[in-house]
Amino acid sequence: MICRCGQSQITAKHVIFATGYETQQYKRERGAxxxxxxxxxxxxxxxxxxxxxxxxxxxxxxxxxxxxxxxxxxxxxxxxxxxxxxxxxxxxxxxxxxxxxxxxxxxxxxxxxxxxxxxxxxxxxxxTHDGLPYIGTHPDYPHCYFLEGYGGNGTACSTIAAEMITDIISGVERPDIQMFSLTRSPHPPPKHH
Ligand SMILES: Cc1cc2nc3c(=O)[nH]c(=O)nc-3n(C[C@H](O)[C@H](O)[C@H](O)COP(=O)(O)OP(=O)(O)OC[C@H]3O[C@@H](n4cnc5c(N)ncnc54)[C@H](O)[C@@H]3O)c2cc1C
Structure with missing residues (x-):
């Protein structure tokens, strides 16, 4: 990924968004x-x-x-x-x-x-509607990882997210990251009566 900041250009293999609630501004689907x-x-x-x-x-x-x-x-x-x-x-x-x-x-x-x-x-x-964080990639942002801890346990979620993203970038499989997918529905499931 190439990031242009004023006169400078930074090239990185991976970018991790760990900017707390501010991250909502950077992607279309906010989710929280x-x-x-x-x-x-x-x-x-x-x-x-x-x-x-x-x-x-x-x-x-x-x-x-x-x-x-x-x-x-x-x-x-x-x-x-x-x-x-x-x-x-x-x-x-x-x-x-x-x-x-x-x-x-x-x-x-x-x-x-x-x-x-x-x-x-x-x-x-x-x-978030389901109390879970958003952790992982998003198809619209290649080579980027999002670390978004929300809710009253947000600090614990952010720590888990840091471990998961580190593992994935280091080549360790973490299938459990699916639970926190950024593309899961941001809305609660409809209530059936
Ligand atoms: C009042 C309140 C009470 C809470 N109580 C609890 C609790 O009891 N237990 C719990 O687990 N969680 C609690 N939380 C939630 C918890 O604080 C958050 O979920 C957690 O801090 C998220 O961690 P983070 O590292 O993802 O983001 P943050 O801790 O928000 O860190 C993100 C950092 O990125 C910086 N940043 C943002 N944009 C940029 C940028 N463009 N460039 C550079 N830096 C940037 C910010 O300044 C910030 O320092 C509470 C939150 C609030 C507001």
Whole structure:
């Protein structure tokens, strides 16, 4: 493959797209849905005794919340995902969402109503209809490999993808890569009643 960047030209036998959600811009069939997700990190708490074993909490409700603690005694609270209008994060939207997340923390831990958020963010989050990543080649892009980890296990998917693509380029057969084919239908199968 030949890539022309300004005055320079790079020639490569293989190209691996490992550019996260940005990869959606480079190919016609995007395959994943992008949403926005929000998160806050509170100031450290002196006492987290109210929280049994400080276990990870993750709701299955939609929109969902998740809660976990940090080693220095802070609470990370996130979720409240919503559609991404126009494919971009809305500037300042995280301010309203971080207030909702803090209210949720106060509701869960009524003895900590003075607790404030020290950090807050909005982020783009991507997921596929079947929860699987897209890993491998695409017929429209010869000699290219795509590494697209999506969903709440995206970091694990990206690690698996890195191993698979390395194997294939090194000549090791990986028939299991078919599960993650870029040409599988991006839509859920129709529901039969
Ligand atoms: C709020 C939030 C919470 C999440 N929670 C979890 C979780 O708990 N567990 C989990 O497993 N996953 C989670 N994920 C998903 C996970 O972060 C992603 O699936 C994972 O990071 C994807 O890894 P990647 O290496 O494919 O891409 P990325 O980690 O996105 O890395 C891609 C890199 O490419 C760079 N890049 C993009 N375009 C270009 C370009 N043109 N040139 C050069 N560089 C470029 C980017 O800057 C970036 O550094 C979460 C995601 C979000 C947003």
């Amino acid at each position: 849905e992008l949403t926005s997700s929000y998160v806050i990190v509170t100031e450290p708490l002196k006492d987290l005794q109210d929280w049994y074993e400080q276990c990870l909490i993750w709701e299955t409700a939609r929109p969902y919340h998740y809660l976990r603690t940090t080693r220095d005694g802070r609470i990370i609270a996130g979720g409240l995902d919503e559609p991404l209008p126009g494919g971009r994060l809305v500037e300042g939207r995280y301010l309203a969402k971080s207030k909702q997340l803090l209210d949720y923390v106060h509701q869960m831990f009524p003895r900590s109503t003075a607790l404030q958020a020290e950090y807050s963010w909005g982020a783009v989050f991507g997921h």
